[in-house]
Amino acid sequence: MQEEKQSISLTRKVWQxxxxxxxxxxxxxxxxxxxxxxxxxxxxxxxxxxxxxxxxGALGSTKALSETAVWATPxxxxxxxxxxxFKGGLFNIGAEGQxxxxxxxxxxxxxxxxxxxxxxxxxxxxxxxxxxxGMIMGGLWAGIVGWLKAYTGGHExxxxxxMNYIALNTTSYLLNGVMKDRxxxxxxxxxxxxxxxxxxxxxxxxxxxxxGFVLALFVAFFIWWLLNKTTLGFEIRTVGLNPDAxxxxxxxxxxxxxxxMMLSGMLAGLAxxxxxxxxxxxxxxxxxxxxxxxxIAIALLGKSHPLGIVLAAFLFAAMRNGASRMQFLTQLPxxxxxxxxxxxxxxxxxxxxxxxxxxxxxKGERVVLTRGWGG
Numbered sequence: 536m537q538e539e540k541q542s543i544s545l546t547r548k549v550w551q552x553x554x555x556x557x558x559x560x561x562x563x564x565x566x567x568x569x570x571x572x573x574x575x576x577x578x579x580x581x582x583x584x585x586x587x588x589x590x591x592g593a594l595g596s597t598k599a600l601s602e603t604a605v606w607a608t609p610x611x612x613x614x615x616x617x618x619x620x621f622k623g624g625l626f627n628i629g630a631e632g633q634x635x636x637x638x639x640x641x642x643x644x645x646x647x648x649x650x651x652x653x654x655x656x657x658x659x660x661x662x663x664x665x666x667x668x669g670m671i672m673g674g675l676w677a678g679i680v681g682w683l684k685a686y687t688g689g690h691e692x693x694x695x696x697x698m699n700y701i702a703l704n705t706t707s708y709l710l711n712g713v714m715k716d717r718x719x720x721x722x723x724x725x726x727x728x729x730x731x732x733x734x735x736x737x738x739x740x741x742x743x744x745x746x747g748f749v750l751a752l753f754v755a756f757f758i759w760w761l762l763n764k765t766t767l768g769f770e771i772r773t774v775g776l777n778p779d780a781x782x783x784x785x786x787x788x789x790x791x792x793x794x795x796m797m798l799s800g801m802l803a804g805l806a807x808x809x810x811x812x813x814x815x816x817x818x819x820x821x822x823x824x825x826x827x828x829x830x831i832a833i834a835l836l837g838k839s840h841p842l843g844i845v846l847a848a849f850l851f852a853a854m855r856n857g858a859s860r861m862q863f864l865t866q867l868p869x870x871x872x873x874x875x876x877x878x879x880x881x882x883x884x885x886x887x888x889x890x891x892x893x894x895x896x897x898k899g900e901r902v903v904l905t906r907g908w909g910g
Contacts, residue, residue: 570878572585585864599857607851607852608810611844613803613830615754616630616633617830619799620691627803630827632701636673638808638822641729642714649661678800706818725817726818759841833851
């Protein structure tokens, strides 16, 4: 009887914790939606029709659900990348560049490797190889920033921004040069199509949702397990909370910083890799613009928790996927979706506003982006 009571008490505490953690983000979303509706009405639109179109476009059919899942897949990977860095006390703004590096690397393996070898590889080797290379390249790109942070004190915010410029411009150079598709009909910067053996199959015939979506859910669970059930995860969280205490406890802080950034970069690189192998079958200049920056908002909205990341990614994906239907029904500019996303981020980041409006007392852990901007 005593054990049963303790089990019930523990269950209640878990659900109470989940409720406390999700209340402010939920109210932030609700407030942003209401304000968005007011703005839609001010500019002459029908907010009820607009939101109906948004829901129909995102969830109203099997095809709509499939497309929402397609949008959510890179968001989950990139959101996990940023959230993992947050847990380590780091602010990885470089997911955009790491994603591009992973995508262009996997595309190269996908289309060029059979040419180099002189024969076609079996899919069981070629597809995993393309994915792994993209992950590794994204991790190495972020690892440079981690090394600079650990051994020179260079701030990761500045360094990841600069690495974004290097990655995106280098990618542009390659796609307009040696990696450009030389087909007579091609006039844009993109690679040739990857081989069939490097392509990830769709889950259902006739729909674009692919097995990368399932992989994203698995990786989200893996990151939760890594952070909460392993020694490395404990070290990452400890360094993120207090590097001085971690150092005193015997944790190698420099190594942990580098590993954290590399893991973060691998997740971002995986986002780009899955887009190439599972959806586009090539890397095209500009295909991923905004994923890395949206990932910051997704990680923040998800409270840096893997489950929260998945839910936040679905929200952003639904808004992006449903925007066209909303625009069709109301003739409103699709930019209103970005405005609503910005309002959500504003209220989640400045949660004191939501707590003041709804008279909610602060409970539990607050969202912390990084230990500080000064070093």
